[in-house]
Amino acid sequence: MSHYLSHQSELLENLRDTLKLMESTLVEQFGDTTAQQISDRVLSEFKALIPEIPYIEGRRAKLLNFFLLVTAQEVAAFRALEQFGQTPPQAWELCHKALRLSTQKIPKWKLWILQKLMFSKPIHWLMEYRGKRGHTEKFGDFEIEYLSSDGEDFELGVNYHKCANYKFAMEHGAEAFAPYICMSDVALSDAFGWGLKRTQTLADGCTHCDFRMRKGAPTQLSSRTPEVQQTIEKIAANEHLEQTV
Numbered sequence: 001m002s003h004y005l006s007h008q009s010e011l012l013e014n015l016r017d018t019l020k021l022m023e024s025t026l027v028e029q030f031g032d033t034t035a036q037q038i039s040d041r042v043l044s045e046f047k048a049l050i051p052e053i054p055y056i057e058g059r060r061a062k063l064l065n066f067f068l069l070v071t072a073q074e075v076a077a078f079r080a081l082e083q084f085g086q087t088p089p090q091a092w093e094l095c096h097k098a099l100r101l102s103t104q105k106i107p108k109w110k111l112w113i114l115q116k117l118m119f120s121k122p123i124h125w126l127m128e129y130r131g132k133r134g135h136t137e138k139f140g141d142f143e144i145e146y147l148s149s150d151g152e153d154f155e156l157g158v159n160y161h162k163c164a165n166y167k168f169a170m171e172h173g174a175e176a177f178a179p180y181i182c183m184s185d186v187a188l189s190d191a192f193g194w195g196l197k198r199t200q201t202l203a204d205g206c207t208h209c210d211f212r213m214r215k216g217a218p219t220q221l222s223s224r225t226p227e228v229q230q231t232i233e234k235i236a237a238n239e240h241l242e243q244t245v
Helices: 003-021 023-030 032-052 059-082 088-104 108-118 121-132 164-171 184-192 226-244
Strands: 136-139 142-147 156-162 196-198 209-213
Touching: 003 023, 003 032, 003 059, 003 088, 023 032, 023 088, 032 059, 059 088, 059 136, 059 164, 059 184, 088 184, 088 226, 108 184, 121 142, 121 156, 184 196
Parallel strands: none
Antiparallel strands: 136 142, 142 156, 156 209, 196 209
16 A cells, blocks of 8 residues: 555645645636636546655655655646646646745745755765765665765765656656656755756656755756756746846
């Protein structure tokens, strides 16, 4: 039995909260009736996916499990929006906005603590230790290589040689959407202060995903899939315009 079946009500309620944040956007784009139909369909798709969501045991896997839940929500949204004629880039623009709105609801004190923990001395020491030993670990369908920082380009660095998020998308009807799901890290890095730079992903057809983090640095993510890169640039331009108006 899936770990998440016992938490189904809580997971669906969390998704309802996110859809509520998106209500005005959906109504503006689709009208009242269709917006409600889309929300209902997203919930239905997510409910069907809940038994399929992988769960990785252990405290160290907590963040990876969080990523998997976000991915499952986004796969559900894509599967629903596709039924209403939305293309992968159109679906991603809505998913990106939903993630932005969700992270904005996280208390600032919690974000501050999470950033402090991410770039704390114990984490630095542990990452350096693993990196110098050429350490690679497997967590479920994740395979993560730790890197030793040179003190200039990045503070924390990992390469993902296998990714459960990518595998989940590919196995659940979201092949065309998989490279967009990787762009969830734009909103997450901005919110949690990761200072993430990434130039390639498994979903782009590369051998690994290259995560490089530096406290206080701007988020810099690019995609080697042209239509995904175009969507990233479009969203960034629109957000910049909204901030200046």
